[in-house]
Amino acid sequence: xxxxxxxxxxxxxxxxxxxxxxxxxxxxxxxxxxxxxxxxxxxxxxxxxxxxxxxxxxxxxxxxxxxxxxxxxxxxxxxxxxxxxxxxxxxxxxxxxxxxxxxxxxxxxxxxxxxxxxxxxxxxxxxxxxxxxxxxxxxxxxxxxxxxxxxxxxxxxxxxxxxxxxxxxxxxxxxxxxxxxxxxxxxxxxxxxxxxxxxxxxxxxxxxxxxxxxxxxxxxxxxxxxxxxxxxxxxxxxxxxxxxxxxxxxxxxxxxxxxxxxxxxxxxxxxxxxxxxxxxxxxxxxxxxxxxxxxxxxxxxxxxxxxxxxxxxxxxxxxxxxxxxxxxxxxxxxxxxxxxxxxxxxxxxxxxxxxx
Amino acid sequence: xxxxxxxxxxxxxxxxxxxxxxxxxxxxxxxxxxxxxxxxxxxxxxxxxxxxxxxxxxxxxxxxxxxxxxxxxxxxxxxxxxxxxxxxxxxxxxxxxxxxxxxxxxxxxxxxxxxxxxxxxxxxxxxxxxxxxxxxxxxxxxxxxxxxxxxxxxxxxxxxxxxxxxxxxxxxxxxxxxxxxxxxxxxxxxxxxxxxxxxxxxxxxxxxxxxxxxxxxxxxxxxxxxxxxxxxxxxxxxxxxxxxxxxxxxxxxxxxxxxxxxxxxxxxxxxxxxxxxxxxxxxxxxxxxxxxxxxxxxxxxxxxxxxxxxxxxxxxxxxxxxxxxxxxxxxxxxxxxxxxxxxxxxxxxxxxxxxxxxxxxxxxxxxxxxxxxxxxxxxxxxxxxxxxxxxxxxxxxxxxxxxxxxxxxxxxxxxxxxxxxxxxxxxxxxxxxxxxxxxxxxxxxxxxxxxxxxxxxxxxxxxxxxxxxxxxxxxxxxxxxxxxxxxxxxxxxxxxxxxxx
Ligand SMILES: Nc1ncnc2c1ncn2[C@@H]1O[C@H](COP(=O)(O)OP(=O)(O)OP(=O)(O)O)[C@@H](O)[C@H]1O
Ligand SMILES: [Mg+2]
Ligand SMILES: [Zn+2]
Numbered sequence: 001x002x003x004x005x006x007x008x009x010x011x012x013x014x015x016x017x018x019x020x021x022x023x024x025x026x027x028x029x030x031x032x033x034x035x036x037x038x039x040x041x042x043x044x045x046x047x048x049x050x051x052x053x054x055x056x057x058x059x060x061x062x063x064x065x066x067x068x069x070x071x072x073x074x075x076x077x078x079x080x081x082x083x084x085x086x087x088x089x090x091x092x093x094x095x096x097x098x099x100x101x102x103x104x105x106x107x108x109x110x111x112x113x114x115x116x117x118x119x120x121x122x123x124x125x126x127x128x129x130x131x132x133x134x135x136x137x138x139x140x141x142x143x144x145x146x147x148x149x150x151x152x153x154x155x156x157x158x159x160x161x162x163x164x165x166x167x168x169x170x171x172x173x174x175x176x177x178x179x180x181x182x183x184x185x186x187x188x189x190x191x192x193x194x195x196x197x198x199x200x201x202x203x204x205x206x207x208x209x210x211x212x213x214x215x216x217x218x219x220x221x222x223x224x225x226x227x228x229x230x231x232x233x234x235x236x237x238x239x240x241x242x243x244x245x246x247x248x249x250x251x252x253x254x255x256x257x258x259x260x261x262x263x264x265x266x267x268x269x270x271x272x273x274x275x276x277x278x279x280x281x282x283x284x285x286x287x288x289x290x291x292x293x294x295x296x297x298x299x300x301x302x303x304x305x306x307x308x309x310x311x312x313x314x315x316x317x318x319x320x321x322x323x324x325x326x327x328x329x330x331x332x333x334x335x336x337x338x339x340x341x342x343x344x345x346x347x348x349x350x351x352x353x354x355x356x
Numbered sequence: 357x358x359x360x361x362x363x364x365x366x367x368x369x370x371x372x373x374x375x376x377x378x379x380x381x382x383x384x385x386x387x388x389x390x391x392x393x394x395x396x397x398x399x400x401x402x403x404x405x406x407x408x409x410x411x412x413x414x415x416x417x418x419x420x421x422x423x424x425x426x427x428x429x430x431x432x433x434x435x436x437x438x439x440x441x442x443x444x445x446x447x448x449x450x451x452x453x454x455x456x457x458x459x460x461x462x463x464x465x466x467x468x469x470x471x472x473x474x475x476x477x478x479x480x481x482x483x484x485x486x487x488x489x490x491x492x493x494x495x496x497x498x499x500x501x502x503x504x505x506x507x508x509x510x511x512x513x514x515x516x517x518x519x520x521x522x523x524x525x526x527x528x529x530x531x532x533x534x535x536x537x538x539x540x541x542x543x544x545x546x547x548x549x550x551x552x553x554x555x556x557x558x559x560x561x562x563x564x565x566x567x568x569x570x571x572x573x574x575x576x577x578x579x580x581x582x583x584x585x586x587x588x589x590x591x592x593x594x595x596x597x598x599x600x601x602x603x604x605x606x607x608x609x610x611x612x613x614x615x616x617x618x619x620x621x622x623x624x625x626x627x628x629x630x631x632x633x634x635x636x637x638x639x640x641x642x643x644x645x646x647x648x649x650x651x652x653x654x655x656x657x658x659x660x661x662x663x664x665x666x667x668x669x670x671x672x673x674x675x676x677x678x679x680x681x682x683x684x685x686x687x688x689x690x691x692x693x694x695x696x697x698x699x700x701x702x703x704x705x706x707x708x709x710x711x712x713x714x715x716x717x718x719x720x721x722x723x724x725x726x727x728x729x730x731x732x733x734x735x736x737x738x739x740x741x742x743x744x745x746x747x748x749x750x751x752x753x754x755x756x757x758x759x760x761x762x763x764x765x766x767x768x769x770x771x772x773x774x775x776x777x778x779x780x781x782x783x784x785x786x787x788x789x790x791x792x793x794x795x796x797x798x799x800x801x802x803x804x805x806x807x808x809x810x811x812x813x814x815x816x817x818x819x820x821x822x823x824x825x826x827x828x829x830x831x832x833x834x835x836x837x838x839x840x841x842x843x844x845x846x847x848x849x850x851x852x853x854x855x856x857x
Contacts, residue, residue: 124848131850136433140628142425142620144450169849173842181841188841193848196838197629200612200622206604 003214004063006094007051007101012073013083013091014043018322020079025060028052030110032254034286038293038344040107042322049106051217100183103221105228111254112247113220116227118146119243121191121198126154127168128193130161140192153242168239175229175237176222182208183218190219253294257287261295285337292344300341308334312342362409367434373397375551379523380406383487388522388546390493390538394553395527395673396649400427403489403523404436407462412486415517416465419495419504421445422616423648424465426627430649431463441465442476455479468495468506469740471513472747485520488513490541493524494666497536498776500529501666501783505744511542522546527553527673528666531806553669553805557676560797560817561685561824571687575599575659576606578685583829584636586655587644589671591695593617595659596639603637614640636831645671651678655827658686661791663696664783665804681815683827688791693784700780704773705738713742714762726752741776745769796820 011024019039026036030050040049052060064081067073072087083091095101109116122141129137141147155161176184185208192198201219205212230240231248253261256279263273270284291298300309308331315321315330327339359377363369375393382389383406393399407414418424424441431439438461440454458464458479471477494500496507514522524537524546538546565571575588590596596613603611612626612635629635631650638644642662656675662668668686676682705713709732713725725746734742746752749765757765790800797817802810815822838844846852 128848128850138426138429138433138628138631140624142445142624144446144453165849166851169845169851173845176841176845185841188844189838191844191848192625192628194850197625197632197634200625202622203612206609 001090001094002063002066003098003211003217004052004055004059005067006091006098007048007217008060008063009067009072009083009087009091010095010101011043011045011048012067012081013088014045015039015322017076017080017082018043021061021064021081022057022079025055025057028060029055030106034289034340037107038289038340041293042343046107047102047104050110051104051106052213053110100180100218100221103179103183103225103228104217105224109224109227112244112250113223113227115143115146115247116244117223118143119149120223120226120240122146122150123154123243124168125192126150127161127165131165132194134194137194140197149243149246164239171237171239175226175240179222179225182210183222186215186218187222253287253290256283257290260284260287261291285340288337289340289344292341300345303341304334304338308338309342312339313346316343316346359405362405366405366408367401375549376402379547379549380409382547382549383521383523384409386521388543390524390534390543390546390548390550392526392529392534392550392553394551394555395670396555396677397527397551399491399525399527400430400649402525403487404431404434404463406521406523407487408436410486410521413461413484414463414487414489415480415485415520416463416489416491417468417471417507417510418465418491419468419502419507420492421467422643424467426648427465436463438462439465442470443467444470451476459483468504468510469743472506472509477513477516481516485517488517488520488522490522490524490537491526493526493537493541494529494533496540497529497533499536499779500533501664503776505741508540508744511540514542528669528805530804552802552807552810554798554802554807554810555673555676556811556813557679557681558672559681559683559815559822559827560672560801561683561822562791562797562818563685563687565687565689568689568691571659571689572599572602574687575657576602578655578657579603579608579611579637580606581825581828582655582683583827584655584831585630585633585650585653586637586657587653587671587674588637588639588657588659589645589662590639590641591660591662591692593641596641599639599659608637610634610636612638614638614644616641616643633832642667642671645674648674649677650674652680653677654680654682654831656682656684658684660695661686661688661692661787663693663699663780663787665787665790665801666783668787669801681827683815683824685824686791693788696784697781700777700784703735703737703780704776705732705734705742705769707770709734709738710766710769714757714766722755724753724755741773742769745772794819 007028008024011028015024023036023039026033027040027045027049028051030053036049040046064073067081067087068075071084072090073081073083076082118141122139125137125140129135139147155164176187186204189204189207190198199207201212201215205215208215226240227244227248230237230244234241234245250258259277260273263276268276273279274281274284288303292300312327312331312334315327319326321327324336324339328334328336331339359380360371363372374397375391376398379389379391379402391399391402403414403416418427420427421443424443428439428441440461440463442451442454442464444467446454455476464480466480471480490496490507490510492502495502495504496510497503514520522541522543524541524543526537529537534548534550538544563574565574579586579588588596588599590599593615596615600611600613612629614623614626626635626638627644630638633652645667653675656672658668658671662671672684675684713728713732726743729739729742729746732742743752751757786804790797790804793800796819798810798813802808815826
């Protein structure tokens with residue numbers, strides 16, 4: 001079965017008819033709007049965020065057609081689908097086979113994954129070649145930031161290089177041994193080093209006889225698992241940590257939001273930021289919602305009272321409502337921004353709770 | 357003799373190739389030089405060594421933006437670590453970082469477009485240069501096959517740099533183009549070193565097909581028989597992909613395609629795999645052409661006829677750079693040139709696009725012409741063409757133009773475009789004539805560049821009855837021994853001593 005079908009089916013299942021399929025398409029292709037960012041968290045599908053990067057809308061609708069034809073989903077309104085009983089069963093079986101999907105961490109890592117990968121693969125290439133005494137290899141990464149990073153942490157002496165190689169080898173095998181074999185195989189084929197340039201996705205797909213889309217997803221699932229462990233178990237994985245920490249420490253914000261965040265931290269008021277950067281109030285609001293979602297230290301209390309936060313949460317719990325409109329109807333005195341802030345701040349927890 | 361010693365010391369080469377020594381020595385004596393040396397002879401070495409011996413800094417203008425970083429890599433591998441490239445692929449921050457340390461570099465590669473940027477130009481001009489190199493200098497002439505309008509402004513740059521020593525290099529310039537180079541670069545007293553474009557170690561074959569489909573069969577057969585590594589050139593990305601698929605279906609696995617539409621990371625992997633001989637064959641568009649340097653390419657197949665003789669010479673010039681016998685095979689079908697003919701019409705801006713750019717509707721929105729250009733939906737060449745002419749007329753950063761000016765400017769543009777098109781069509785006709793000619797193929801190419809004599813070579817061409825089977829053979833299988841991920845990790849990090857194939 002085409003992996004896209006499984007992923008789409010799973011998301012449709014979690015969203016359970018609360019969004020149009022276009023909204024689902026935006027989540028899956030990683031559109032950077034606050035709607036798809038918060039939706040993905042809200043419905044507990046943040047790991048699928050940007051899972052199908054690059055999929056065209058036409059292809060997406062075709063996949064939905066296929067699901068309809070198989071009777072795995074039914075259409076309840078124009079562009080709104082629910083997964084059928086039969087679909088649920090298929091999903092259960094397929095997901096068991098594709099256990100690597102749970103290692104994806106799209107929402108958290110799409111913005112830094114390519115940089116992290118560039119650093120890792122270049123570091124391994126450089127280290128591997130130096131271990132065999134080959135100093136004239138040609139680097140497979142051009143990304144200036146990655147090159148600088150590797151230069152800045154690359155061990156200078158032969159002894160140090162040997163030590164790092166040993167540690168990195170240990171960290172990598174330890175981590176990879178806990179993941180599924182096929183995904184690990186894909187990942188290691190992608191690495192370059194002494195006497196071997198890594199394979200392209202297309203080559204790996206051919207060699208391992210899986211689709212290119214699946215190859216990429218498996219690769220990313222391993223990469224995400226490595227990044228994740230470098231953060232939460234940084235003592236166990238010090239080399240990984242040293243490679244990624246300068247990127248993982250930054251909150252995963254859009255560039256524009258990051259600037260706003262920095263200015264706020266430098267003591268500017270929202271009003272001043274809007275004037276200085278010549279941006280609209282709605283843009284700043286989107287930024288605030290991003291902060292609420294991404295930055296755990298970011299408090300929403302300056303914007304809404306604790307009591308009201310609790311009210312909104314209660315409403316969610318009793319209605320399982322996922323659209324903004326009903327919230328606004330229930331709390332006419334609150335602004336959309338206030339509601340969005342609460343949902344963004346609490347979204348993850350709630351959505352996770354609701355899918356259990 | 358000192359030069360030979362330096363050659364030995366720097367590169368461990370025992371002798372100079374044709375022309376290298378004379379040009380370096382003229383440069384060291386303080387003369388400007390125009391050098392025309394065949395593909396793969398080592399023009400790079402000339403300016404590397406000259407700058408080194410002059411103990412100075414060299415600014416190298418190259419049109420090959422996408423290959424510039426490879427050149428930088430190769431410089432570094434050759435031991436010239438203080439080399440850098442400035443081009444449009446860099447982000448703002450990257451450019452800033454390089455410019456800040458410009459003093460520390462010995463070789464700076466630039467695209468002709470980027471030195472138009474006043475800020476970058478002013479930084480470049482703030483340091484001293486001993487050598488100004490114009491590589492692929494034929495791009496300066498509109499009679500050349502790869503005309504790059506911004507090359508025309510290089511004389512200005514040279515002057516502002518305080519007229520350092522100037523070296524113009526090319527492999528493919530007809531006499532007319534050479535005159536243009538000297539004129540546009542303001543090189544009146546230059547020493548001129550023109551060598552034959554002939555590559556005696558490349559045999560030239562042209563085969564004719566009545567049915568387009570037959571070419572696929574033939575290409576497969578050739579790939580199977582010929583000793584690699586090799587390149588197949590196609591006119592379109594699609595054809596490159598299609599060929600690779602066919603080959604893979606037939607069990608040929610060490611092949612990949614390469615073209616401008618690929619993800620940059622993946623494309624780089626393919627390129628490096630090929631350079632490392634992990635791949636035996638690459639199928640590509642001419643995005644993989646001028647400047648690519650792999651020593652042991654044994655064959656170049658043209659699946660389609662290229663759109664000019666110069667382009668053809670550049671492409672077959674990827675073969676046999678180690679001076680060993682190699683072969684070029686062109687598979688001709690009369691419909692080959694339809695695609696390039698079609699390109700000609702689409703490459704340069706058409707009347708509608710020009711009208712759009714200057715329409716009143718566009719005038720109102722206060723965007724500069726530079727911004728409007730982005731919206732006009734032009735091809736890369738078309739974009740460069742318009743950018744150049746807008747810039748030249750001081751319009752690039754303006755947003756409006758008076759009615760009179762507009763009419764005059766549009767007229768001039770249209771004339772230029774017609775002129776360019778006529779040139780391109782002529783080029784196509786020339787190569788068509790050459791392909792179909794029954795005379796010696798090598799002679800035909802040389803005549804085109806104004807050469808009338810050449811030494812008879814063995815295995816000359818298909819019209820001199822060379823035998824293609826001479827080039828058959830199996831390529832050295834290079835084992836990349838990927839077996840199991842755990843083994844591979846161990847090997848990568850050298851955790852045990854591993855048997856080497
Ligand atoms: N004197 C020499 N002896 C042996 N090899 C040489 C010598 N000079 C240059 N080479 C080698 O020749 C190869 C081709 O050199 P280079 O790329 O500079 O060619 P080029 O003249 O610029 O060709 P093109 O016109 O195709 O760009 C390089 O690998 C270089 O190392
Ligand atoms: Mg060259
Ligand atoms: Zn001949």
